[in-house]
Amino acid sequence: MRHLSRRAALALGAGSAAIALVGWSKSASATPQAAAADIAKFTGGAKPETGKISIELPEIAENGNTVPLSISVDAPMTSADYVSDVLVVAEGNPNPGVATFHFTPLSGKAEASTRIRLATTQNIVVVAKTSGGKYFTASKLVKVTIGGCGG
Amino acid sequence: MRAGILAAVAIGIFVAAGLSEANAQAKRPTPLDTGPSASMSPWKRYPGWPAADYSKYNTLGNLASAPAPKEPIKLTGPVEGDAAKGAKLVADRRRGGSCLACHVMGPAGNADLPGNVAPDLSEIGNAGREDEWLYNYVFDARVYNPETVMPPWGSHGFFTDAEIRDMVAFLKTLKAPAVFKTALDNPEKRPQPIEKRDNLDPLENPGMWAVEKGQELWKVKTTAGFSCNTCHSDPASSFKTWAATMPKWEPRLNKVLGVEEFVTRHAKATTGDTWLMETDNNRAMSVYLHFLANGTPIKVDTESAEAKAAIARGVELTKRKVGALNMACTDCHGIAVNKWIRGQWMGEPKGQYDHFPTWRTSLLAVWDIRQRFQWCSVNIRGNELPPDSKEYGDLELYLASQNEGLKMSVPGIRH
Amino acid sequence: MAETPKIRVPKTAKKGDVIEIKTLLPHIMESGQRKDREGKVIPRKIINKFAVEFNGKPVFSTTIEPAVAANPYLQFFAKVDESGTFKFSWTDDDGSVTTAEEKITVS
Numbered sequence: 001m002r003h004l005s006r007r008a009a010l011a012l013g014a015g016s017a018a019i020a021l022v023g024w025s026k027s028a029s030a031t032p033q034a035a036a037a038d039i040a041k042f043t044g045g046a047k048p049e050t051g052k053i054s055i056e057l058p059e060i061a062e063n064g065n066t067v068p069l070s071i072s073v074d075a076p077m078t079s080a081d082y083v084s085d086v087l088v089v090a091e092g093n094p095n096p097g098v099a100t101f102h103f104t105p106l107s108g109k110a111e112a113s114t115r116i117r118l119a120t121t122q123n124i125v126v127v128a129k130t131s132g133g134k135y136f137t138a139s140k141l142v143k144v145t146i147g148g149c150g151g
Numbered sequence: 152m153r154a155g156i157l158a159a160v161a162i163g164i165f166v167a168a169g170l171s172e173a174n175a176q177a178k179r180p181t182p183l184d185t186g187p188s189a190s191m192s193p194w195k196r197y198p199g200w201p202a203a204d205y206s207k208y209n210t211l212g213n214l215a216s217a218p219a220p221k222e223p224i225k226l227t228g229p230v231e232g233d234a235a236k237g238a239k240l241v242a243d244r245r246r247g248g249s250c251l252a253c254h255v256m257g258p259a260g261n262a263d264l265p266g267n268v269a270p271d272l273s274e275i276g277n278a279g280r281e282d283e284w285l286y287n288y289v290f291d292a293r294v295y296n297p298e299t300v301m302p303p304w305g306s307h308g309f310f311t312d313a314e315i316r317d318m319v320a321f322l323k324t325l326k327a328p329a330v331f332k333t334a335l336d337n338p339e340k341r342p343q344p345i346e347k348r349d350n351l352d353p354l355e356n357p358g359m360w361a362v363e364k365g366q367e368l369w370k371v372k373t374t375a376g377f378s379c380n381t382c383h384s385d386p387a388s389s390f391k392t393w394a395a396t397m398p399k400w401e402p403r404l405n406k407v408l409g410v411e412e413f414v415t416r417h418a419k420a421t422t423g424d425t426w427l428m429e430t431d432n433n434r435a436m437s438v439y440l441h442f443l444a445n446g447t448p449i450k451v452d453t454e455s456a457e458a459k460a461a462i463a464r465g466v467e468l469t470k471r472k473v474g475a476l477n478m479a480c481t482d483c484h485g486i487a488v489n490k491w492i493r494g495q496w497m498g499e500p501k502g503q504y505d506h507f508p509t510w511r512t513s514l515l516a517v518w519d520i521r522q523r524f525q526w527c528s529v530n531i532r533g534n535e536l537p538p539d540s541k542e543y544g545d546l547e548l549y550l551a552s553q554n555e556g557l558k559m560s561v562p563g564i565r566h
Numbered sequence: 567m568a569e570t571p572k573i574r575v576p577k578t579a580k581k582g583d584v585i586e587i588k589t590l591l592p593h594i595m596e597s598g599q600r601k602d603r604e605g606k607v608i609p610r611k612i613i614n615k616f617a618v619e620f621n622g623k624p625v626f627s628t629t630i631e632p633a634v635a636a637n638p639y640l641q642f643f644a645k646v647d648e649s650g651t652f653k654f655s656w657t658d659d660d661g662s663v664t665t666a667e668e669k670i671t672v673s
Binding site for chain 1: 584585597599620623624625626627628629630631632633634635636638639640641642643644645
Binding site: 062141 | 335342493
């Protein structure tokens with residue numbers, strides 16, 4: 001018997017049988033309030049200012065399983081003044097948390113990309129914390145499309 | 152004596168022609184297992200797919216659908232339906248995908264990303280259509296237009312008489328253009344999706360891992376001591392163009408073979424491996440063989456008499472109405488080209504083949520073209536055929552011929 | 567069994583350069599939200615933390631939730647002032663840690 005490495009098995013879909021939505025069940029979803037609660041916890045209650053952050057996300061995602069996300073925060077990234085943490089929350093997922101990026105002056109830039117799961121059309125909210133204890137925020141809407149005639 | 156001279160002459164010609172290994176192979180038929188099946192037999196649908204049996208309806212393999220009614224159903228009085236119920240029904244995705252897949256319908260479904268394959272019905276209530284006409288158009292539009300793309304919602308049992316009356320009542324309330332929450336919701340303004348990820352970067356495309364797996368499998372010996380490498384020790388050069396010439400008519404099997412079926416049958420006849428179609432080893436090998444031909448323009452045999460006949464059959468199959476939704480390939484990939492089926496953009500046939508097998512981000516899996524054909528069938532509520540069916544062979548050859556000249560780029564990335 | 571991560575780091579750089587790094591770990595990232603065919607919730611099993619050090623000093627890390635897609639991918643930057651070694655680590659919910667290293671020569 002030849003066994004596939006798990007890596008290749010993953011690529012081939014581990015039997016390739018699945019058609020069900022890969023990431024999520026479609027049941028309960030977070031709310032803007034739940035996302036706001038996560039943000040309040042992150043900022044310790046401080047109200048973030050708008051600006052300094054740019055978010056790159058597609059306007060339309062043909063499926064929500066692997067949506068490319070890039071964030072970038074305008075900051076000098078010196079040991080005296082840098083962005084230390086960036087929280088990403090999704091208002092319409094089962095849970096609002098997506099990821100928190102932790103930067104250091106060695107990061108060089110407060111920029112990162114990943115790929116995320118979105119259960120439905122929703123706002124992605126990003127909050128950045130600077131080494132000086134300031135908070136900034138930005139958000140972006142992604143429309144997750146419903147495909148074809150599948151029921 | 153005479154025979155001897157002929158033989159000598161023949162050898163002379165061989166030498167003069169500088170007979171290459173490839174030419175020698177062309178003279179002798181490639182070993183192929185010619186058994187009845189190259190896939191799971193009997194074929195069983197993937198467990199995660201809808202389990203319903205659609206054998207009442209046409210497939211690409213047989214005709215079963217009841218004939219279309221000839222006359223509209225006569226209604227005795229005006230339609231008295233519940234418009235609120237109708238509004239819900241037209242947007243209910245569980246019932247054949249919903250009317251919004253093809254129509255903009257005013258406020259229905261909050262005008263959330265409707266499609267534009269068929270007319271915008273937002274003002275149908277002003278069109279002066281009679282109730283009977285509206286009823287029959289939903290029940291079975293073929294009584295008015297035999298070539299319609301509209302599924303026979305009543306005849307094929309998607310909706311009951313009462314439900315269709317509710318939908319008609321709703322249609323009659325539609326008297327103003329749809330109001331879209333964002334420009335993206337409007338299918339006339341929604342930008343066409345453009346795939347620009349580097350599909351050959353393993354950090355972008357996990358389908359590339361199947362290339363690594365294929366390379367690995369190439370050299371794994373069977374218990375009999377054979378591997379692909381036994382005969383093909385330099386695959387990168389000997390398979391630089393091969394996959395771009397597939398699929399191809401195979402006289403010993405009387406059908407068109409694609410890369411995947413070829414792999415199954417050739418491996419069985421040579422190394423002894425059992426790499427059935429649509430199993431992981433077969434997919435990995437298919438991805439690898441296509442990958443080796445990347446950059447080569449697709450050029451399949453369309454000239455031989457057998458290829459011509461197969462393509463002609465393939466063309467006919469693309470026009471056959473299939474499944475409970477009663478749709479043909481050409482309904483979506485012809486009439487609906489460059490339009491939206493709900494949130495899904497329909498591309499033309501050219502460009503739907505050069506990237507297969509492809510990585511599907513929605514499923515986190517590699518799919519080959521035959522699996523794609525199967526899913527199309529099930530998606531329009533029709534039974535799929537086994538992956539090695541001759542009909543899929545004809546269809547694949549036609550599709551490949553439509554993609555002639557496009558450079559192979561496998562594995563692709565699609566949603 | 568640990569999967570082999572895919573990592574892209576430039577081999578060389580100039581002192582003070584900010585270089586781009588891309589990483590990907592093959593992993594299913596089971597969200598804990600899905601149900602199997604019997605309707606039972608499939609337990610969560612994700613990579614919950616990714617961290618990068620350069621010559622022992624923290625450069626970048628990420629706290630990861632189930633909303634990060636399968637085969638977690640991260641792209642980020644690093645400022646390099648000397649030659650050395652990047653150490654990458656991915657922490658699984660089951661406690662296992664996958665590690666990898668990449669060297670860079672800085673002139």
